Amino acid sequence: MSTSNPSPNDRRQHYLNAAYGLRSWLLTVDHKRIALLYLGSITFFFFIGGSFAVMIRMNLLTPDGSFLQAETYNKFFTMHGLVMIFFFLIPSIPAVLGNFLIPMMVGAKDLAFPRLNLLSWYLYIIGGVMALSAAALGGVDTGWTFYTPYSSTYSNGNVVIMGVGAFVAGFSSILTGLNFIVTIHKMRCPGLTWFRLPLFVWAMYATSVIQILGTPVIAITLLLLAAERIFHVGIFDPRIGGDPVLFQHFFWFYSHPAVYIMILPAMGVISELVATFSRKRIFGYNLVAFSSVAIAMLSFLVWGHHLFVSGQSIYAGLVFSVLSFMVAIPSAIKVFNWTATFYRGSISYDTPMMYCFGFIGLFTMGGVTGLLLASLAVDVHLHDTYFVIAHFHYIMVGGAVMGYLGGMHFWWPKITGRMYPEIWARFAAVIIFVGFNLTFFPQFMLGYLGMPRRYHAYPAEFQVLNVMSTAGASILGLGYLIPMIYFIWSMRYGKPAPPNPWGATGLEWRTPSPPPTENFEEIPVVTEEAYDFEALARRDAAALRNEGELQNG
Amino acid sequence: MSEPTHHEKSHGSQHIVPLKVYFAVFAALMVLTATTVCVAYVNLDWLNLPVALAIAITKATLVILFFMHVKYSGHMVKVYVVAGVLFLIIMIGITLSDYMTRGWISVPRGWQ
Numbered sequence: 001m002s003t004s005n006p007s008p009n010d011r012r013q014h015y016l017n018a019a020y021g022l023r024s025w026l027l028t029v030d031h032k033r034i035a036l037l038y039l040g041s042i043t044f045f046f047f048i049g050g051s052f053a054v055m056i057r058m059n060l061l062t063p064d065g066s067f068l069q070a071e072t073y074n075k076f077f078t079m080h081g082l083v084m085i086f087f088f089l090i091p092s093i094p095a096v097l098g099n100f101l102i103p104m105m106v107g108a109k110d111l112a113f114p115r116l117n118l119l120s121w122y123l124y125i126i127g128g129v130m131a132l133s134a135a136a137l138g139g140v141d142t143g144w145t146f147y148t149p150y151s152s153t154y155s156n157g158n159v160v161i162m163g164v165g166a167f168v169a170g171f172s173s174i175l176t177g178l179n180f181i182v183t184i185h186k187m188r189c190p191g192l193t194w195f196r197l198p199l200f201v202w203a204m205y206a207t208s209v210i211q212i213l214g215t216p217v218i219a220i221t222l223l224l225l226a227a228e229r230i231f232h233v234g235i236f237d238p239r240i241g242g243d244p245v246l247f248q249h250f251f252w253f254y255s256h257p258a259v260y261i262m263i264l265p266a267m268g269v270i271s272e273l274v275a276t277f278s279r280k281r282i283f284g285y286n287l288v289a290f291s292s293v294a295i296a297m298l299s300f301l302v303w304g305h306h307l308f309v310s311g312q313s314i315y316a317g318l319v320f321s322v323l324s325f326m327v328a329i330p331s332a333i334k335v336f337n338w339t340a341t342f343y344r345g346s347i348s349y350d351t352p353m354m355y356c357f358g359f360i361g362l363f364t365m366g367g368v369t370g371l372l373l374a375s376l377a378v379d380v381h382l383h384d385t386y387f388v389i390a391h392f393h394y395i396m397v398g399g400a401v402m403g404y405l406g407g408m409h410f411w412w413p414k415i416t417g418r419m420y421p422e423i424w425a426r427f428a429a430v431i432i433f434v435g436f437n438l439t440f441f442p443q444f445m446l447g448y449l450g451m452p453r454r455y456h457a458y459p460a461e462f463q464v465l466n467v468m469s470t471a472g473a474s475i476l477g478l479g480y481l482i483p484m485i486y487f488i489w490s491m492r493y494g495k496p497a498p499p500n501p502w503g504a505t506g507l508e509w510r511t512p513s514p515p516p517t518e519n520f521e522e523i524p525v526v527t528e529e530a531y532d533f534e535a536l537a538r539r540d541a542a543a544l545r546n547e548g549e550l551q552n553g
Numbered sequence: 554m555s556e557p558t559h560h561e562k563s564h565g566s567q568h569i570v571p572l573k574v575y576f577a578v579f580a581a582l583m584v585l586t587a588t589t590v591c592v593a594y595v596n597l598d599w600l601n602l603p604v605a606l607a608i609a610i611t612k613a614t615l616v617i618l619f620f621m622h623v624k625y626s627g628h629m630v631k632v633y634v635v636a637g638v639l640f641l642i643i644m645i646g647i648t649l650s651d652y653m654t655r656g657w658i659s660v661p662r663g664w665q
């Protein structure tokens with residue numbers, strides 16, 4: 001304690017020093033503290049999921065896959081997918097940044113149901129412990145998709161534990177979404193109309209809608225799977241009157257929208273970053289806001305693009321192909337509006353903005369390759385190849401993780417009251433961008449050349465590209481460690497952060513960093529549109545004048 | 554739009570439902586359950602499924618409206634209930650667009 005720099009923050013009462021001890025954290029109902037609980041736990045799962053990825057890439061260094069046995073390899077890629085999707089990506093931005101920011105952005109003291117919020121975290125932890133124990137007991141080799149009959153006829157008991165773990169974690173996701181929806185409807189401060197909300201809130205609202213409409217379906221599907229295994233009710237097994245393709249329909253009815261649970265919040269973060277670091281109102285605010293809602297709705301109509309070669313009827317494939325192409329429209333609206341915002345903006349290249357540029361480029365590549373996969377005939381060739389792997393990692397890692405890291409850097413001063421070291425942060429952003437592309441671009445080529453996913457060995461001619469990919473993965477891994485280190489370092493040694501280090505417009509920047517437990521000293525009143533940088537400048541000038549008068553008078 | 558909170562508050566969940574209503578709904582549910590069981594012993598041919606589904610939907614509607622208080626809730630809650638039902642219809646409807654059309658384009662000879 002004695003070595004840290006004394007700062008004005010240390011004397012002021014805020015949510016971090018309001019109470020000490022494990023109890024004050026584990027029983028907290030403060031949305032900001034719960035956000036930090038989530039931050040710790042998802043970071044833990046991120047590194048668990050990451051270590052499985054390291055094993056996978058190590059194994060693929062040589063064509064004969066001599067590092068892992070085939071069965072172990074199957075279990076590792078399954079765990080990588082399950083952990084990263086259910087325990088990192090889905091909770092990442094919503095449960096950490098959403099939890100921390102939504103009440104502040106709407107000018108409220110907390111979420112609508114603070115206790116429910118804490119319960120969500122506990123459900124998440126229970127689900128996570130179940131997933132890890134399924135892994136420890138011998139693992140699951142179904143792939144994260146749990147396709148029948150891998151997960152029914154040919155599986156062991158760990159599938160049930162894993163399935164129940166995902167089921168419980170799903171409830172955490174549903175309750176978080178419910179909490180956000182009620183908060184956004186009911187707790188906006190005076191003057192904060194829907195069209196004055198930051199676009200992050202719109203994106204989180206759309207995400208929450210998907211969470212509460214979609215997640216129950218995966219929960220019921222996993223229950224049906226359990227019912228078939230335990231009571232032999234014929235649902236997915238053709239021998240007792242079921243249909244395995246039905247599982248794929250149900251699974252993807254949730255899991256395609258789940259992609260948008262991961263990417264929409266990142267889009268919300270990007271909207272904040274683009275506006276702040278261009279010092280301009282987002283071009284076409286309403287369109288960007290409604291495109292979030294449109295994405296949420298359309299995302300439920302496209303799941304069949306995962307079933308083009310699964311025995312789904314050609315007619316249904318046609319319908320799903322057309323509908324999948326339509327999701328590109330609202331996504332493209334966002335990208336075009338962000339880039340249009342840059343036009344004549346006063347752009348600065350702070351770390352969050354570097355992640356933002358990374359997001360826009362990589363998400364666009366991920367999105368456009370998605371269109372290739374949505375084309376019926378092309379998908380016959382590309383289905384279940386590394387092209388698909390590369391495509392969704394461009395969306396999930398290049399998009400969602402970049403957005404998450406950009407947001408973490410952007411709001412870190414608000415969360416901790418400390419600045420991170422800018423030079424290191426920019427360096428890490430570049431390393432991550434380079435490492436990411438080196439890892440996943442070769443996988444597009446591998447897939448196009450026909451290398452299938454989920455095999456632990458491959459023909460020798462694919463080795464060069466695989467070595468490139470593994471090399472990239474090690475750079476990427478290093479890139480993720482750097483922020484981890486300097487973030488922890490900055491909590492103690494970072495420069496104290498002012499209330500509004502970026503000159504941003506949201507309500508969260510009008511309160512000290514870190515915020516007091518009740519977020520605002522007095523209930524804020526909103527009198528202007530979102531991203532009104534002129535109003536911000538007027539307010540700052542007025543504050544300066546007041547200070548001058550106080551000193552002179 | 555500019556007055557976000559006030560008018561929504563007036564239809565909160567404060568509404569008190571007389572016990573009589575609950576018992577009536579419960580009785581109706583029991584009668585419908587008995588009907589389902591009885592109908593199961595009568596062969597209605599192609600009507601078997603529609604009749605069973607119709608009874609089930611009626612029961613679910615009663616539960617949602619009275620036991621879950623949707624009948625007495627504000628517009629926003631109703632919108633979300635309708636959205637939930639709508640998405641269920643979408644899920645079943647589009648899934649059926651696969652199952653109903655599998656025979657439209659025949660599988661090449663030798664595959665069956």
Ligand SMILES: [Cu+2]
Binds near residue numbers: 256259302305306
């Ligand atoms: Cu999809």
